Amino acid sequence: MGIPAGVCPFAQAWLARLEKEPTEDIAIFVTVCDQMRRAAEVAEEANRPVFLMHVPATWQTASAQRFYREELERLGRFLTRHGGHPPTREALIETLEEYDTARATLRGLGGILPARQFSEKIAVFQERGRPEIESHPNHSPVGRSKSPGPRIGLVGVPLMPEDRVLFGLFEQAGGEIVFDGTESGEAGLPAPFNRRRLREDPLGELVEAYFGRIPDVARRPNSEFYVWLRERIDAYGLRGLVVLRRSWCDLWHAEVARIRDWAPVPVFDLDLGSGLTVGAEGRLTTRIEAFVGTLS
């Protein structure tokens, strides 16, 4: 599997990780960005079962929502063809409720854990594909940082494990990241299910909670992202916003200037490039200090 130059680090990491998995394992990609759409084709070269789900960029029409639902149904057929068993209606409802409950628990931790730990919790939850939420030693109201520094929010590309050093860097600079609104953080969580609608039409409620409510910048128009972000800025009392992007992520890159024009708080454009390196971390520290300084 050859990964060419010009490919974003996230897609590269995804493909590199996939390379280590048995080739009979299924890989599911979505078309939310072009990099991952193209990556699916590279993954297929290994003769692995690959499912590429088209997530419509448009969202305001009934046909877009219908198409998303059809893609979910197609995913179900794909999984069945590869050894899965179609769930009964009751089993589907039960599973959806189980995950919904777990996500509610997870969201509850947001008011308790320091942002870094909450961010890690979300990442683990999303990655494991299991609904259990593990307890945490700091699972108490006192676990939350009492740093007096300015409250800062993160938005942007999904965090990779090594990126979480950012939480510490901002803290060292006198600030505090209190909100992880990246795609791997709160921005990637679907809305809570409406349990009544869930029982009437489980798949329809799944569509509504994910396709209808996740405010991604890739959507066209992406106006809902700004509605969501405004709510979060107010709810968390943010005094600064960090927009994370990586090399070749055009969707976030082009959005930075608009966010800066729009945001009621100062915005820090943080280009992670191809990943944080030791040298880069030093330079980054200086920039972070300067940014936090402007918020104090």
Added chain:
Amino acid sequence: MTDTPRQIDLNAWEARWPEIQRTRADWPAYVGPLGRHVEDGDTRLRSLRFDNSAAALRLWNFLLTEEDRLRAARAAGSYLVGTMKDLGTVPVLAYSLPNAVAFYPDGAWWIPCVMELNANLLGIADRLGVDDSFCPVRAMLGAFVTEAHFPLPDLLACSVGATCDDFSAIAQRLAGLGHPILWWEMPHRRVPDPEEAAVELPGGFRAPASQVALVRSELERVARAIENLCGETLTDERLAAGIQRANAVRRTLRELRRLAFMAEPCPLPALELLIAEMLAIHFCSDQGECLAVLEDLLDETRRRVQARQGTLKPGAPKIFWVNPVADLAAMNLLEACGGRLCGTDFLFSHALDSIPEDLDPFEALARMALADPMVGCVSDRARRICADIRATGAQAVVVSRIPGASHCAWEGRVIRDRVQTELGLPVVEIEVPPLGDALQSSHRTRLEALVETIIARNG
């Protein structure tokens, strides 16, 4: 004009203009000396070499006067539809109504080349946070800000979904600047699942019927918006007639391509062929005149073929070109290095195929739109490129990368591997920025090496 076919520079054209003016007094008013466009800022023309036919002069003038036509159309009461990214689909809808004119703001991506960066469109894009890590189509942002290169459209539509992120991001930035956009969905074209209803698309692809249905409903939505704008109804009859007119342009272009790629000696230079292909996606804002321009060029080409005359020496190595070039001079360079254009994929091969005329017109247009090489797998595109190479007999391939275009990173490798594996042909990848002068020496070396490789292979 009975001159021997050859390529001439701008000064030679200027010297010949009085003679042409005398012999072609019946030509449309937009045809004039090319030098006037240089005075208007199109300074790149001074560096290009042009085909010396009167038909080519008409072609260039048609291309370079589009802004005037758009303003005249608006003054005459027509509505301007700016269509983005779909490259060949929405214009067919718009030109099916009597008072709509469609154009591609995306076309601004050539302004930095043609005006040699003097319009500062890229500088404006930089200031808007869309720097040179994006594809040169970012020049479009500057064109909207300055309003100096095309009138602002009355309706702006953009296809999204299975499109490159560069474009989607730039278009969203444009919307964020206060230009409302009608977004319409283009799904990623996939292979139909087993037992799933599927349909044939122009260009030889197949797609699930459900995807065609989605695209159809989206095109109907765009059509309703154009109808509302223009106060006219787009009946099936009107759309069918519009498809027939679009197909007339496509047929003419196909024949022109066939002769340009396969006749010996090469009867038409690469640069004029590139311009002719570009006309087909939106008819350069005048569908009837577009057809007349292409027919004129085809007549000239046929005359040359009959007379066994060409602009290159017989036997010039045949090269297939993948992707459009941001710098028009790259087409000249190919020929200066001894190569001959023999097949192209400028990212809109779906706009060159005939739209089916035996189907419901919206269904036909949806199938054509879904055949876009950019919305499917790169391997599909590579397969079609290989089929086209077989048909034209090209002996090598140039994959011309577009700077900042992230899709090029994925595509180049797949296309190169496929061409080498399936056809055993040499492939060269180059990157062509809007002004390629600084890289010309490097490009020349690579293209000359490619030409020499073909000559050596031919023994």
